[in-house]
Amino acid sequence: GAVVSQHPSRVICKSGTSVKIECRSLDFQATTMFWYRQFPKQSLMLMATSNEGSKATYEQGVEKDKFLINHASLTLSTLTVTSAHPEDSSFYICSAADGNSEAFFGQGTRLTVV
Amino acid sequence: DAKTTQPTSMDCAEGRAANLPCNHSTISGNEYVYWYRQIHSQGPQYIIHGLKNNETNEMASLIITEDRKSSTLILPHATLRDTAVYYCIVIAGAGSYQLTFGKGTKLSVIP
Numbered sequence: 001g002a003v004v005s006q007h008p009s010r011v012i013c014k015s016g017t018s019v020k021i022e023c024r025s026l027d028f029q030a031t032t033m034f035w036y037r038q039f040p041k042q043s044l045m046l047m048a049t050s051n052e053g054s055k056a057t058y059e060q061g062v063e064k065d066k067f068l069i070n071h072a073s074l075t076l077s078t079l080t081v082t083s084a085h086p087e088d089s090s091f092y093i094c095s096a097a098d099g100n101s102e103a104f105f106g107q108g109t110r111l112t113v114v
Numbered sequence: 115d116a117k118t119t120q121p122t123s124m125d126c127a128e129g130r131a132a133n134l135p136c137n138h139s140t141i142s143g144n145e146y147v148y149w150y151r152q153i154h155s156q157g158p159q160y161i162i163h164g165l166k167n168n169e170t171n172e173m174a175s176l177i178i179t180e181d182r183k184s185s186t187l188i189l190p191h192a193t194l195r196d197t198a199v200y201y202c203i204v205i206a207g208a209g210s211y212q213l214t215f216g217k218g219t220k221l222s223v224i225p
Contacts, residue, residue: 006157034212043201044158044215093157097211102148105157 002028004096006106013084013113020080021109023094029074030096034103035067038091050077084113118202123220126196132189134219136202139183145206147178148213149187151198158201158215161187192223 003026013019023033031052036044048069049057056069068080077096081088089112095103119137126132138147148163162169162176164185169176175188189196201218 004157032211036215043217044152044213046212046214049212091155095157095211095213102160102163103211103213104160105150108155108157110155 002104004104004106006109010110015085015113018082020078021092023077023106025075025096033077033094033096035079036093086113089113118216120202120219125222125224126192128223128225132192134187134200137184138204141182141204145204147185148203150201153198194223197223
């Protein structure tokens with residue numbers, strides 16, 4: 001199946017700093033990518049839909065100025081957590097579609113804000 | 115998208131078949147049943163999907179009832195590596211990639 005790669009797999013940052021997470025579709029072009037967040041022992045929650053060449057669409061309750069999404073090419077979307085705080089510590093996961101019938105997920109990024 | 119109901123957890127002996135049920139009684143005619151699984155601290159992995167007919171691939175089989183109100187994912191010979199949370203998701207059209215995850219079923223494969 002298609003491959004979606006996330007980087008980094010885990011990151012620790014200080015409170016108040018910003019962290020960028022990359023999501024790449026390695027062997028296909030993805031006009032749309034999705035960003036999810038997962039807190040411990042909970043399910044994945046959709047944060048936003050990333051559209052190549054246009055603004056992302058955010059789910060209710062997700063601050064667009066805090067979680068900056070850029071989808072500048074058909075193979076790369078980035079999520080920047082700005083002014084991170086301990087409550088932003090979570091598992092962030094992206095997904096992308098290859099135009100067929102299923103979405104493929106990255107391996108996830110474990111963010112810890114200290 | 116239709117809501118799904120799955121048992122919270124299940125155990126299965128290694129080497130035996132694991133049968134994971136899912137209820138989706140409000141499913142519409144154009145909605146597909148998708149199954150994903152998530153192994154601890156990894157991203158979800160696609161398993162299989164179907165509309166009306168039973169489906170089989172190298173990972174699993176999907177049995178959908180005639181009225182489409184429920185389905186069962188079958189892992190024919192469960193291994194320890196199949197221990198994961200399994201999500202049954204109903205979405206409109208095979209091409210809608212925005213997935214809404216419920217709580218899923220935590221499958222524990224026991225040696």
